[in-house]
Amino acid sequence: MTDVAVSAPPAKASPFHELKVLWVHHWTDQLFSFRVERPEDFRFRSGEFVMIGLPGEGGGKPILRAYSIASPQWDEQLEFLSIKVPDGPLTSRLQKIRPGDTVLMGKKPTGTLVLDALTGGERLWLIGTGTGLAPWLSVARDPETYSRFGQVVVCHTVRTVADLIYREFLTSGIHDDPLIGDEAKAQLTYYPTVTREPFETPGRITDRIRSGDLFRDLGLPEGFSPERDRVMLCGSMAMIKETAELLEGYGLKEGSNAEPGDYVLERAFVG
Numbered sequence: 001m002t003d004v005a006v007s008a009p010p011a012k013a014s015p016f017h018e019l020k021v022l023w024v025h026h027w028t029d030q031l032f033s034f035r036v037e038r039p040e041d042f043r044f045r046s047g048e049f050v051m052i053g054l055p056g057e058g059g060g061k062p063i064l065r066a067y068s069i070a071s072p073q074w075d076e077q078l079e080f081l082s083i084k085v086p087d088g089p090l091t092s093r094l095q096k097i098r099p100g101d102t103v104l105m106g107k108k109p110t111g112t113l114v115l116d117a118l119t120g121g122e123r124l125w126l127i128g129t130g131t132g133l134a135p136w137l138s139v140a141r142d143p144e145t146y147s148r149f150g151q152v153v154v155c156h157t158v159r160t161v162a163d164l165i166y167r168e169f170l171t172s173g174i175h176d177d178p179l180i181g182d183e184a185k186a187q188l189t190y191y192p193t194v195t196r197e198p199f200e201t202p203g204r205i206t207d208r209i210r211s212g213d214l215f216r217d218l219g220l221p222e223g224f225s226p227e228r229d230r231v232m233l234c235g236s237m238a239m240i241k242e243t244a245e246l247l248e249g250y251g252l253k254e255g256s257n258a259e260p261g262d263y264v265l266e267r268a269f270v271g
């Protein structure tokens, strides 16, 4: 008979990374951004989302929600942009995090707002409402975006001018990016629209597509073409549905990771 060493069963690996908060910035009483440290073995494609959360209160189950990663795949830190829902199970607490605190992050990033899910094309449109801007902050800082597309247009529709977070960054700050600054300067166009306050480009992006104002403002031929244009949509379900219908009307076909196409979509929230 041989002696068998009896050892405790291996501890079950946690499904979450526990990450230190490095930076928090409050834009408005509705919106904030934060950065966390990046685990060495965490890989993702620019535009993907991941589960973010906090431990449950009083030893309860952790509360997790989907969040787009707002930094590109090459960045050393991970950035997120968040809504503050006053009675939201997660964000009523998440909005109080400070540098040094810990947040939970799922280990499996996923999503369809990735360059892999799009076929060729010449011009990339990144159309978002509210926090649906988050994945564009990632895609617009990825060098592959500029090697694949000659022109990249970020369209951001919000209620008030104060909700145009990252406006300064997308207009000029990004030009100083050490990796893609020159490309962004030459190829990136930022197109904000505001629906509930006076603004130089007022109204919903869907209305500006229908009226042709979007294309006139940018000096482009009116409409989208399946040969030339590729589109990503993120934000409210209503905007996504309406814009997808418009794109289908122009002959664009929806793509996915399994079957790349002319446009891809992801809701950033229910509503």
Ligand SMILES: Cc1cc2nc3c(=O)[nH]c(=O)nc-3n(C[C@H](O)[C@H](O)[C@H](O)COP(=O)(O)OP(=O)(O)OC[C@H]3O[C@@H](n4cnc5c(N)ncnc54)[C@H](O)[C@@H]3O)c2cc1C
Binding pocket: 049, 065, 066, 067, 068, 069, 081, 082, 083, 085, 087, 088, 089, 090, 091, 092, 130, 131, 134, 266, 267, 268, 269, 270, 271
């Ligand atoms: C694929 C995916 C990606 C997402 N990415 C982001 C992101 O990058 N940033 C982010 O803030 N949220 C994002 N969300 C929404 C996020 O998962 C949570 O809903 C949000 O953090 C609120 O959590 P909560 O527990 O406080 O409230 P919840 O109970 O989740 O939401 C309460 C209500 O608040 C409203 N709401 C929730 N999130 C938003 C939002 N982002 N914008 C406007 N209204 C909202 C909705 O009406 C919702 O029914 C994403 C959702 C999905 C499905």
Ligand SMILES: NC(=O)c1ccc[n+]([C@@H]2O[C@H](COP(=O)([O-])OP(=O)(O)OC[C@H]3O[C@@H](n4cnc5c(N)ncnc54)[C@H](OP(=O)(O)O)[C@@H]3O)[C@@H](O)[C@H]2O)c1
Binding pocket: 030, 129, 130, 131, 157, 158, 159, 160, 163, 194, 195, 196, 204, 205, 206, 236, 238, 239, 240, 242, 271
């Ligand atoms: N952001 C704020 O200033 C604010 C203030 C108070 C409360 N809240 C609360 O915060 C939550 C999220 O607000 P949010 O502003 O981030 O998201 P939101 O309500 O989805 O609005 C974001 C932008 O998307 C536009 N939009 C909505 N449906 C559209 C469609 N079908 N096609 C094109 N554009 C469309 C809105 O235009 P319209 O304005 O025309 O709808 C708005 O400019 C809501 O629950 C809201 O009650 C937000």
